[in-house]
Amino acid sequence: MNEYDSNRIYDLAKQIDYKKTDNHKEADCYVINTCHIREKATEKVYHDVGRIKKVFRNKKKPIVVIVGCVAQAEGEILLKEEKYIDVILGPQSYHQFNESILRIEKKSKKINYTDFEVVEKFDTLNLIKNSSSKVSSFLTIQEGCDKFCKFCVVPYTRGSEFSRSTSELLNEAKDLESNRAKEITLLGQNVNAYNHNGEKLSDLIINISKLSGIKRIRYTTSHPIDFTDDLIKAHSSCHKLMPLIHLPVQSGSNKILKSMNRKHTVEDYLELINKLKKANPLIKFSSDFIIGYPGETDYDFDLTLKLLREVEFINSYSFVFSARPGTPAAKFKKIEASVAKYRLMQFQRIAEDIKLKYKKSLINKNTTVLFENKMKNKKDEYFGRDEFSNPIIVRAKHNLEGKIRKIKIISGNQNTLFGEIIEQDETQEFAA
Numbered sequence: 001m002n003e004y005d006s007n008r009i010y011d012l013a014k015q016i017d018y019k020k021t022d023n024h025k026e027a028d029c030y031v032i033n034t035c036h037i038r039e040k041a042t043e044k045v046y047h048d049v050g051r052i053k054k055v056f057r058n059k060k061k062p063i064v065v066i067v068g069c070v071a072q073a074e075g076e077i078l079l080k081e082e083k084y085i086d087v088i089l090g091p092q093s094y095h096q097f098n099e100s101i102l103r104i105e106k107k108s109k110k111i112n113y114t115d116f117e118v119v120e121k122f123d124t125l126n127l128i129k130n131s132s133s134k135v136s137s138f139l140t141i142q143e144g145c146d147k148f149c150k151f152c153v154v155p156y157t158r159g160s161e162f163s164r165s166t167s168e169l170l171n172e173a174k175d176l177e178s179n180r181a182k183e184i185t186l187l188g189q190n191v192n193a194y195n196h197n198g199e200k201l202s203d204l205i206i207n208i209s210k211l212s213g214i215k216r217i218r219y220t221t222s223h224p225i226d227f228t229d230d231l232i233k234a235h236s237s238c239h240k241l242m243p244l245i246h247l248p249v250q251s252g253s254n255k256i257l258k259s260m261n262r263k264h265t266v267e268d269y270l271e272l273i274n275k276l277k278k279a280n281p282l283i284k285f286s287s288d289f290i291i292g293y294p295g296e297t298d299y300d301f302d303l304t305l306k307l308l309r310e311v312e313f314i315n316s317y318s319f320v321f322s323a324r325p326g327t328p329a330a331k332f333k334k335i336e337a338s339v340a341k342y343r344l345m346q347f348q349r350i351a352e353d354i355k356l357k358y359k360k361s362l363i364n365k366n367t368t369v370l371f372e373n374k375m376k377n378k379k380d381e382y383f384g385r386d387e388f389s390n391p392i393i394v395r396a397k398h399n400l401e402g403k404i405r406k407i408k409i410i411s412g413n414q415n416t417l418f419g420e421i422i423e424q425d426e427t428q429e430f431a432a
Contacts, residue, residue: 007132027062036072063087065097066088073153094121135183137184139169153324246288248288252266252306294335371402407420
């Protein structure tokens with residue numbers, strides 16, 4: 001979502017004659033887009049601003065803008081502690097970007113916009129064409145979350161759930177299609193909670209699938225309790241909807257899930273996975289895990305390992321619990337750091353073994369790849385992803401960007417697979 005937001009901020013900046021530059025030492029304006037999910041997010045902002053200050057020590061000071069969730073959560077502190085910062089913009093205030101820059105150019109006072117003005121934000125962005133020209137592009141359809149998991153800062157930095165209208169999303173999807181996008185990933189903090197005037201995520205997926213230029217559709221991130229039957233059915237009926245679902249579970253212990261306020265049990269989660277597999281037997285899953293959550297015992301951790309082995313997630317994103325200021329879990333008694341780190345090492349070792357076993361099972365198998373770009377500094381090598389988002393590199397004499405090809409996987413490791421094209425004909429691309 002931050003990549004999507006950054007692209008849209010750039011679309012705004014073009015309206016006041018700002019252009020991207022690769023020569024950062026000559027920039028007139030720096031925009032630092034931040035995330036507040038992980039530990040030391042604020043320290044990273046100070047570090048990045050410090051690097052800018054060094055570059056411009058003997059030059060005219062550039063405008064420095066901090067945007068995103070750290071700006072929302074700690075904007076006043078940032079302005080007070082770091083005088084080099086000119087503008088603070090929360091995630092729902094990006095539509096104020098141009099006005100803020102113009103005011104700073106006129107030597108205005110420092111600016112802090114952190115109101116939740118999500119409707120006004122998207123009303124402004126809808127007037128400006130999305131200029132992203134990537135083969136695989138992002139489209140934010142929903143922001144905010146009403147679930148209030150006790151560890152999560154999103155409700156406090158992104159606000160309550162808000163869904164954009166299907167008409168504006170289809171218009172933006174058409175813009176992306178005209179810009180050469182072949183794949184669209186629908187984004188939301190709680191994407192499957194999307195609901196605008198009764199139109200659900202499944203309806204939006206079906207409508208976007210009717211665009212002939214869009215060959216693949218993905219969405220992230222989902223909450224288990226918002227997975228409705230119509231969305232499950234879409235995985236059976238819509239061939240453009242890719243069979244990889246990112247479905248965060250966070251823990252394999254019902255006790256910990258209750259403490260987190262996740263509103264589902266392990267049994268609920270496994271039942272949902274079984275329903276999805278019945279709808280489409282090809283479906284694979286990735287997930288998020290918090291290790292060492294307050295109150296987690298060895299038994300609770302063993303239950304998480306049990307779930308990991310049972311589902312066999314092809315990707316697992318795991319982190320030691322990091323208390324976010326302002327969240328209820330920040331007040332909970334933490335377990336010993338050494339215990340949490342040891343458990344994380346155990347978890348990641350097993351997760352990597354599962355992932356490697358899966359990758360090895362793909363060797364000598366055929367798959368279908370959408371190629372996104374030519375590899376930098378690599379002659380005749382192209383990067384793409386298969387239906388399950390596995391990174392794949394092949395060598396080809398002709399341009400593969402934006403093409404869908406069947407390939408045979410010939411080798412690989414935990415991170416990347418390598419293949420050879422087995423079908424060259426343009427007609428082998430998926431039909432709309």
